[in-house]
Amino acid sequence: MESCSPVQIDLTSRTSRPFGPLRGDAADAARSLIASARLAWAIEGNWAEPFFLLVYLIIRPLAFLGLFLAVLSIGGALNPASIGFVVVGQAVFQIVGAAMQGPTHALLDDRERYRTIRYIFATPSSLLPVSIGRALVKALIAAISAVIVIGVGALIGMPMRAGGPDLPLLLVVMALGLTSIVGLGIALGAVCVQLRNDAWGYPQAVAGSVFLLCGAIFPLDTLPRALQLIGAALPMTWWIEGVRRALLGTASPGLLGELSTPLLLLVLTVGTVLITLAAPRLFRIGIDRAREKGYLDRSTAS
């Protein structure tokens, strides 16, 4: 036992950042984000199982697209404009769903399935960049589905913008939209990690509800007034509309379509900034409450 002799411990070097030239919270967060993104690429991609990947990436989104187009056809509303509306909505929502569910699934996977959350939480890295890294890769993989859906849409008569997609607009709305949705996903994860049971279903339930409210498959104007207001408050509503304008060159029918593109970008920017400011705080509160309740590393089975 060494307790009798004085022990020299350099607390400053050990408790600050003792490694390498990269220093600071941002560098540490970036390193954690990249490491977790690599992990997500291995887990979410599951490239070792090409058949399941094929089903997940191609067959599932195209099956849903076919279903929506069939419904339009039965209602006698199948035309190039409606095909474009549904295709873009369905394509972007692939990314919305993945990015929104990503942080929650990362936290719950690590808690329930991989049982690693305690070891990650006990590192100096925050769970925030770890969750974001996992969500971004999910969104990236979903983006492959989105591109496939849009490609199929173009083949079946979706009217593309004359002169090709408005790439600057597309890049801006994609960046803003993705940031805001990951932010919402982070906030949702902060809620779900405080729940002991049945937390898996919440992100899917929320994403499903949002799907109906954000104008992905039918215009906002068709909703009751109260739901229209909720839909207008959702960043994905503006994101999807921005993508439609960038790809199709036309605005959606109804109220949303009457707004100018700069105004649409302004609303999306303001919403994204607010969510980006609020999400990390909500996440910290959620994690602290889970820590307080004792649920942070407590699996449902325990």
Place this chain on the structure above:
Amino acid sequence: MAISTPAASAAAVEVSGVGRVFQAKGGSVTALHNIDLRIEPGELFGLLGPNGAGKSTLIKILSTLLLPSSGSASIFGLDVVRDTARVRRIMNLVAGGDFSGYGLLTAREQLAMFAQFYGMPYAEGMRRVDAQIEAFGITDIRDRKISALSTGQRQKLNFARSFLNEPWMLFLDEPTIGLDVSAARDVRERVRAFQAEQPGRTVLLTTHYMAEADEMCDRIAIVDHGRILAQGTPTELKRMVQKETLFIVGVDELPAAVSLGTLRELPGVISVVVRDADGADGNGVGSPVTRLAIALREDAALGGVISALAAAGAHLREISKSEPTLEEVFVQLVGRGISESDSEQAL
């Protein structure tokens, strides 16, 4: 700031009045009642108790996973509630029996990921990863997927992860549970070596394996129902339940010239009884042995007994000191055996 942490100043672990209450269906459950504990730098301290005693709860609080309901705790002077970022740089933990890990990653990839979470640049991280893989003797599985590893291999990998940041404070929560004898021994040896590499490295071990606690720990606290019932070195704890010293003395046969009564009258002798007498060893080989259980007030009284036996012509065949086990200490303090406690817990 290089600070000195002699025993009189910053403790490796300082726990003061820590309590923890969980809200559960049907009311609250108190897992810890006002725990006070001090562990010095360099100690290997054991928390010994049955399942549900509160050992893991205390470790979770100290490793920043759980907030205490009351009281305060610090690691090398850093508060585990307010100063979590700095605490996490100097500590690590390993829990047993949870089969953690990302099945699709290889052992090396998983360790590399954790090195990144500790903020290590890639080259430095990989250097440490490879060093730990070698230290734990798991080079043969470094490129194997975690899903293909055995329980013992996974736990060694878990230990390798916990050493990556070269922690000053290592929390081990039932680390050898579910491991075979060989893997458990490897892990214990590696923990000892890790501690010996750098004075001041401190280990807090929870276990309900008495032999493990007895073998590894400098000091032990016996915990039950969220309370520390006793703490001290294993020898001190054993002394608590045995006030006298017990020796087993084997002679070829008890000479007629000396009776048990004669021996009992010697100074410092409390009692003498014939414990057993056998004719030979288990194979029928050897000569008869009569074993006397002699309780003494102090070790020094043994000399008188041996002299009396020798003077009477007895041939001394064996002599051993009988000490109570930690299991006996536990039974006396808790009122039941640790396995009974676990059975109750399971019910």
